[in-house]
Amino acid sequence: MTDPIRQQIATAADLIVVKVGTRVLTGPDGLLDSARIDSLGRQIDAVSSGGRRVVLVSSGAVGAGMGRIGLTKRPSELAQLQAVAAIGQSCLIEAYERALRGRGRHVAQVLLVADDLQDRARYLNIRNTLLTLLDLGAVPVINENDTVSVEELRTSFGDNDRLAALVATLLGAPLLVLLSDVDGLYDRHPSEPGAAIVPHVPRIDAAVAGLAHDRLGGLSKGGMASKISAARMVTEAGGSCIVASGRDDGVLERVCRGDPVGTLFTGRTATMPAWKRWLGWSADARGTVVVDAGAHEAVISGGRSLLAAGIRSLDGDFTAGDVVALAATDGRVFARGLVNYPADDLRRIAGLRTERIAEVLGAIPYEEVVHRDNLAVIDRSESPDRQCSRNS
Helix, strand or coil: CCCCHHHHHHHCCEEEEEEECHHEECCCCCECCCHHHHHHHHHHHHHHCCCCCCEEECCCCHHHHHHHHHHCCCCHHHHHHHHHHHHHHHHHHHHHHHHHHCCCCCCCEEEEHHHHHHCHCCCCHHHHHHHHHHCCCCCEEECCCCCCHHHHHHHCCCHHHHHHHHHHHHHHHEEEEEEECCCCCCCCCCCCCCCCCCEEECCCCCHHCCCCCCCCCCCCCCCHHHHHHHHHHHHHHHHHEEEEEEECCCHHHHHHCCCCCCCEECCCCCCCCCCHHHHHHHHHCCCEEEEEEHHHHHHCCCCCCCCCEEEEEEEEEECCHHHHHHCCCCEEEEEEEEECCCCHHHHHHHHCCCCHHHHHHHHCCCCECCHHEEECCCCCCCCCCHHHHHHH
16 A cells, blocks of 8 residues: 555655665674575666666675674774775675676675765765766665774764765755664564554654664664664755665565655655755864854744854854854754854854944954855754743
């Protein structure tokens, strides 16, 4: 039975980003499950034959490497972890090539690190390359480049759910499908009696985030919390996200038919412009500007620019033209944008009305600290100050 909302989303999804997790691709022994990869290849071929383009974000390199060299425990030392990933990545891409070559398709390996998407020029080059690969009929298989990614240097995506969401926003994909070893988001812990799948999440709020029940250990770095975070990113950018079981041999075909499978996350109906998608999630923020409830409301609900009067404090050493994060008083980042003032000047005028800026700086270079055309809202939750005022 099809669902009208899902059917509409499926019909519009000419480009789908699919992420498959480690627990789906590997067995208990850590070896790649060749039958599962072949099933995934068959599904990608079927979906592609229906006129859709598919980009695959695949975990599994570390698990595959562990299985290949006989390790039973994930290495904790960074160099060993990177070496195991290098061994496993070749196994992983070979498996996908075998699964798709017999069906007349080829894969293209794409390894990324976070810096690749933070830099605007490299970001655009990656987008152009992926779109060209799709035009050539290839299936891009993307993974984090674990052999050079170093978490201590802040070049790690953290998990492939986030990487998949970044790729979806990069391409403006209408749909992100996160394939996991669970059937979707449950309304309580899955082990509790009566636990049921939440079929549709129209808005991600604190209650929805509280439903995430992650388990520790094993090979996977992700979990339901990271999937909800990825879904928040994609839905705010104007796409939709489905979390479903990767062990369902027909899951992608069911998704493309609009069947009620897994949990569907929907959000804004309008797709955010490409420039703002980069600002919102990929660009590297050089500082943080904390604003009051009024400024938060003006940016979130009114689509207004940020003015100096609404700024409470700031952190970081940035210059005019850098990307900064805008945060509510509880520290939660709700937007990002290009700042018109260097940090030193902004500290001097924070909290001042626009007409008083000239008294401090000698001139008013810009009326706006961050102009709305260079500002991307990434979280529409209410500020704590406004919540308190409503509850009082």
